[in-house]
Amino acid sequence: MKTLTRAAALALFALPISSTFASAGPIDSACMRAGNGANRATCGCIQQVADMTLRGGDQRRAAKFFLNPDQAQETRVSKRDSDNAFWARYKQFGEAAQAYCG
Incomplete structure (x- = not known):
């Protein structure tokens, strides 16, 4: 949560x-x-x-979801620890992007 809050604070100043x-x-x-x-x-x-x-690397992986949403679903339901860790980071990114760009 601290990372998301820190990113949000940075976005307030960096985006404009x-x-x-x-x-x-x-x-x-x-x-x-x-x-x-x-x-x-x-x-x-x-x-x-x-x-x-x-x-x-996470950005390149997430970029693939724009053209292949099924790949996002496969990652979300994966049982692999690395996929779960990525999905947690991706989810934080998505929430921050929605808050500041949506």
Whole structure:
């Protein structure tokens, strides 16, 4: 919970300042390719939250969910410890992204 609170506090200060800079990371790119009606500002915001809450490997893994939601479901119900740990981090990212970009 402290990590989420810390990320939220950072987002309050970082998002307005950094919104003028392009941020084309794996989440932003996948979001734009997904064709779900999201715009550059929304996808960029989600990427900024990802930069604050997820490591690079986690971002690349999460980006795959935009184009293949079934893969997210498979990860969520997995019995593997590594999948469960990733899902906990991904869930925190999703909650933070919803709070600041939704």
